């Protein structure tokens with residue numbers, strides 16, 4: 001290994017987490033490295049994908065194992081480190097817009113860029129650049145956030161997350177309201193920007209096609225652990241094996257087109 005090989009910035013080790021009852025996550029390991037290719041998470045509804053994302057940012061406290069940011073335990077970060085963490089690790093969830101809906105898109109993005117600059121995370125991007133990153137038309141800049149469609153709001157949430165030039169972008173079903181025919185294009189632009197800025201991306205989605213296209217490495221979450229990891233074609237190709245996990249078989253059945261394409 002060369003001395004300059006990138007090191008993971010956000011790392012979950014033997015992560016156990018839940019909500020007081022039986023643990024939802026029962027020993028998950030994950031590494032996110034700036035500059036590395038996007039990592040995908042697939043799994044049926046309720047298996048704990050969002051719980052994993054929340055545990056990665058300290059919103060769900062692990063009861064076992066740990067999550068570290070730059071080597072420090074996330075749930076024990078001090079005030080200054082926490083502030084840095086919030087700029088460096090951005091989450092975009094399905095309904096992730098936490099801003100005044102009366103603002104115009106331009107005001108929202110300009111304000112976020114100013115905040116990023118004050119926090120020492122200026123990225124040299126303009127509002128126009130950000131709109132392009134997430135495939136929002138320039139004419140939408142003068143519209144109020146409230147007036148945007150669900151899919152446009154989701155794209156704005158992505159644009160806002162990019163304002164801090166994050167080291168890690170955690171995307172939890174970020175494009176559900178976007179027309180399926182547009183998802184690929186938005187994801188491609190996002191992946192390009194992430195690559196240019198060395199942002200590590202974790203993509204959680206039910207959309208097997210999307211995850212397969214964007215993420216060279218995919219983890220399948222079931223029974224609280226990753227039951228399969230690797231390139232999606234390899235995972236789907238093994239779905240017919242005698243020892244294949246039922247979640248992998250279900251994945252191939254639920255996404256026959258993807259299974260065929262990747263086979």
Ligand SMILES: Nc1ncnc2c1ncn2[C@@H]1O[C@H](COP(=O)(O)OP(=O)(O)OP(=O)(O)O)[C@@H](O)[C@H]1O
Nearest residue numbers: 018019024043044045046047048049050051052206
């Ligand atoms: N705040 C909470 N309190 C108690 N239980 C919760 C809470 N949030 C989630 N759960 C439970 O934890 C389990 C995992 O939920 P989670 O939302 O992580 O699954 P998911 O894989 O993201 O599902 P989906 O694909 O439907 O979004 C589910 O059984 C869910 O009901």
